Amino acid sequence: xxxxxxxxxRCPQLxxxxxxxxxxxxxxxxGVSATEIYWPEVCSQCEDRKLSAAVKAxxxxxxxxxxSARRWTRKxxxxxxxxxxxxxxxxxxxxxxxxxxxxxxxxxxxxxxxPYRQVMRVVLAMRRxxxxxxxxxxxxxxxKHKRPGWVGVEDMMKAARTQYHRDMWLGQPTVAMVAxxxxxxxxxxxxxxxxxGASFWDLRGGTSETFLFDWAEDIRECNDRGQAVSxxxxxxxxxxxxxxxxxTQKALRGFGARFSWVRLGLTTSDLDDVxxxxxxxxxxxxPKYRALYGDRGxxxxxxxxxxxxxxxxxxxxxxIDADLLAQTQRVEAAERESLDLVAGNWRLALAxxxxxxxx
Numbered sequence: 001x002x003x004x005x006x007x008x009x010r011c012p013q014l015x016x017x018x019x020x021x022x023x024x025x026x027x028x029x030x031g032v033s034a035t036e037i038y039w040p041e042v043c044s045q046c047e048d049r050k051l052s053a054a055v056k057a058x059x060x061x062x063x064x065x066x067x068s069a070r071r072w073t074r075k076x077x078x079x080x081x082x083x084x085x086x087x088x089x090x091x092x093x094x095x096x097x098x099x100x101x102x103x104x105x106x107x108x109x110x111x112x113x114x115p116y117r118q119v120m121r122v123v124l125a126m127r128r129x130x131x132x133x134x135x136x137x138x139x140x141x142x143x144k145h146k147r148p149g150w151v152g153v154e155d156m157m158k159a160a161r162t163q164y165h166r167d168m169w170l171g172q173p174t175v176a177m178v179a180x181x182x183x184x185x186x187x188x189x190x191x192x193x194x195x196x197g198a199s200f201w202d203l204r205g206g207t208s209e210t211f212l213f214d215w216a217e218d219i220r221e222c223n224d225r226g227q228a229v230s231x232x233x234x235x236x237x238x239x240x241x242x243x244x245x246x247x248t249q250k251a252l253r254g255f256g257a258r259f260s261w262v263r264l265g266l267t268t269s270d271l272d273d274v275x276x277x278x279x280x281x282x283x284x285x286x287p288k289y290r291a292l293y294g295d296r297g298x299x300x301x302x303x304x305x306x307x308x309x310x311x312x313x314x315x316x317x318x319x320i321d322a323d324l325l326a327q328t329q330r331v332e333a334a335e336r337e338s339l340d341l342v343a344g345n346w347r348l349a350l351a352x353x354x355x356x357x358x359x
Contacts, residue, residue, distance in 0.1 A: 020231040079122050080110035084131070090305045092191060093138040095184040096123050101301040104275040140186050153350075157343035164339060166332040168197045168325055174228045176319040177219075177259075178312055181235035181244055181300065184225050188305045189234070192312045196320070203235075207248055216255035229259040234308065237266035238277065238297030239285035252327060264311045266300050268293065274302035 011351040086102045091164045100109075100119040109115040126132045150156040169175045176179040178193050179201040180186070186202050218326065219229050233248075249261055266274065279286045289297070300308075310340055 030058070058085055063125075076118070076122055079103060079108045079119065080126065080131075082106050083119070083123060083126065085131065087136055092305065093136055093187055094305065095138055095140060095271070096120050097184050098301050098305065099123060099137075101275070101299060102304065105302055105304075111277060138187055140183050144215045146187060154343065154346050157339070157346055161336060161339040161343060162322045164199055164332075164336060166328055166335070169227075170225075171324045171328060172227065172321055174230055174319045174321070176316045177201060177229060177231045178316070179231055179233045179248070181205060181233075181241055185234065185308065188308055191318070192309045195313075196316045198316050203244060203248065206244060207251070209251075212248065212251040216252045218255040219252065219257035219259055220255075221260050227320060230315075230319050231259050231261050232264045232312065233261060234265050234300050234312075235263070236297065236299045237268065237271060237293070238299070239279055239283045239289040241297075241300070242289060243267075243285045264315060265303050265308065266298055270303065271296060271298055274298045 021217055082103045083099055086099055096114070096119065100116050102118055103109045104111045104115070109160050111118060123132065123137065126133055127137065145147075150159065176196070176198045177200075178189060178198060180189050181203050183202055183204045186200070199218065203211075222229050235245055245263065252259065271293075276298050277298055279289060279295055283289075
């Protein structure tokens with residue numbers, strides 16, 4: 001059987017794409033599927049059409065269509081490998097947009113709407129063929145809402161024991177708050193914020209008067225207790241991101257809040273390490289921004305999740321008085337033991353009540 005034009009039977013196109021494994025028959029003989037190596041459809045030079053059809057049948061299929069093996073190899077294999085590497089270096093969940101910016105940072109794709117849609121298709125195909133567990137990708141724009149419910153009072157008591165935390169910031173001289181422009185980064189931020197019982201303020205690409213007033217009230221309550229407030233901000237380094245930051249600070253102070261403010265990212269120095277985007281010509285904030293930073297900007301999503309979390313953790317811990325925290329934690333531990341005691345005796349108390357109610 002002749003698979004290609006040369007005397008060895010080698011198919012030149014397949015040889016190049018399959019990195020040395022370009023024999024259709026050999027691939028099938030050893031049971032190597034296109035799902036495993038993502039090689040192209042058998043090239044038009046192959047003479048055995050039945051064999052070509054058999055090889056093509058091994059390409060990855062999904063419930064609502066498929067990405068052909070040719071497309072995986074020629075265009076998407078580097079992207080697919082980058083996605084696996086990104087998720088392999090971070091244990092938590094990510095949004096598709098975060099993955100996209102990490103791919104851009106690794107030069108696995110260009111920066112733009114078309115490459116973003118391409119990343120979306122690749123991630124979708126990888127999820128449907130089992131390469132990415134569904135739980136690793138999150139959609140924070142469509143949250144679930146449901147009132148809490150319990151199997152019974154005992155179940156509620158056990159949950160209370162797990163969920164109970166003292167407000168560790170009440171006795172601290174400085175209260176840490178974290179704000180982020182991007183809703184897509186909420187999970188990555190709150191994972192660290194929740195560890196320390198701090199508050200997280202999700203600006204979601206902008207603010208409202210009500211949101212800013214409520215936030216200012218929280219800050220003023222801390223001020224009234226004699227506590228300083230330090231706010232860490234994560235946002236895009238572009239005209240809009242800088243303007244949101246400026247407007248937010250001005251509005252909070254206009255409502256009487258007193259605080260210090262630090263930008264954790266993106267910083268100007270970060271622009272040298274992440275994919276840059278040209279500023280938008282129609283953005284009214286662009287002229288002032290260009291005068292300060294030039295015609296380049298970037299989105300905070302481009303920072304690796306581990307880097308983001310490290311910056312948040314470092315900021316929060318810098319605000320904590322370790323001795324006061326240890327004291328609060330000792331009180332919390334004692335109160336948890338009390339909850340355990342109440343939950344453990346609940347059945348006895350319920351039985352006693354029921355027995356007393358029996359005529």
